[in-house]
Amino acid sequence: MTFFTDAAAFLPVLLNGLQVSAILTLLSLLFGLPLAGVLAFGIMSKNRVARLIAIAIVEVGRGAPALVLLQLMYFGLPDVGITLSALASATVALTWTTAAYCAEYLRGGLSAVPAGEIEGSQALGMTTADTLRYIIIPQGWRIALPSLMGFAVILFQATSLAYTVTVQEMMSQAYSLGASTFKYLTVFVLAGLLYAVISIPATWLSVLLEKRMARHL
């Protein structure tokens, strides 16, 4: 049963890496989601300049693979005099990806609020700001929530790409364990299991939440 004895030895190291993966995920969501909200309104703005800027940021963020953005932030930015730590550059890159994808999900949710309800609100004499605050945003973000949660799971898995810019997350820990012990099979099976142990319940949670949220709609 060498698998279990090896696994027991590897686990603490991998859990350290998992902690970094989780922190990177949370930081990217913390900065990315508010930015996504701003971008969603930017895309829907009547102001042409605001709209074009928002569309450009979103299209680059979705068009460029996360791996490219990671490399760009870590290896590219020093060329223009900006040097970020490994974790900071990974956070910036994944924040961009998060903001771009989630802006689209939020925009979709906000524009799915039925036009009749918006007219109902206007006919009552509610201001545009109040209509947004009480009618469009509370329903729009609920409509977007399942997609946002699905994205969070993918983001968590995508943090494994940060090993390419020397962030000490779980994948990079797995590599160094593998390189020093040559037990690659055990290490990567264990790493895969750890990703799954987080991702699968998170997916269940998002389905559950989707059902709860849909109750009154």
Added chain:
Amino acid sequence: MIENPQDRLPGRREVVRVRNLAKSFGENTVLSDVNLTVLEGTVTAMIGPSGAGKSTVLRCMNLLERPDSGTIEIDGHVIDAERRFSNRELFALRRSAGMVFQHFNLFPHMTVLRNVSLPQQRVLGRSKGEADERAMALLTRMGLADKGEQYPNRCSGGQQQRIAIARALALDPKVMLFDEPTSALDPEVGLEVLEVMKELAASGMTMIVVTHEMSFARSVSEDLIVMADGGIIEQGDPKRIMAEPSHPRTQEFLRAVLQR
């Protein structure tokens, strides 16, 4: 024949005046030179074939649709479509008119009570306690006293429409605009809503009602407007028009509806 309601019902104040209203969607001219006057405390029914422009007239009256030209006056608030107007003027006009839609347009993520209470707080600045109290009083009047904590989608269509009426009334509008309030409902359920509307009319509310309910138009309304092809072709005493319509289009329309 177009009668001025003042000739038949003298001595009443004109609460609504629409003058020279015109509206096109692109190439499609939907309204041209619509003029109408509504007297305080009267019920005006509006009928006419599909596509005549009835909904568009109502929607122009509270600026859900921006007219191309013409003036709208409700309870002294005047908006000239060709001039710039401030948001303050727009909201003042909208506050003086309550609107009830064919598909209710309630807010599904809020309880029934909050549907009726929130607009009072945001639009009139009432306190939550005051707004809730008024909401409950209106819901009770609509026969919905036990529905306050329910969500709208759990209510029947007839109940939802009465909630929508309560929501509009809670803002103390001067005029109520109804756009086919019973068309999306089963006939029996529609009757509940018509009952509430009759009671509202009896209490002296000024109402404009777009409807296909000929018996409501005949028995409740004091004034009847017939629209066709983007204009008013006939206006006057409902009983007179239904008995002897003067315009051939009215004759044709009435024959079609009454034969159903």
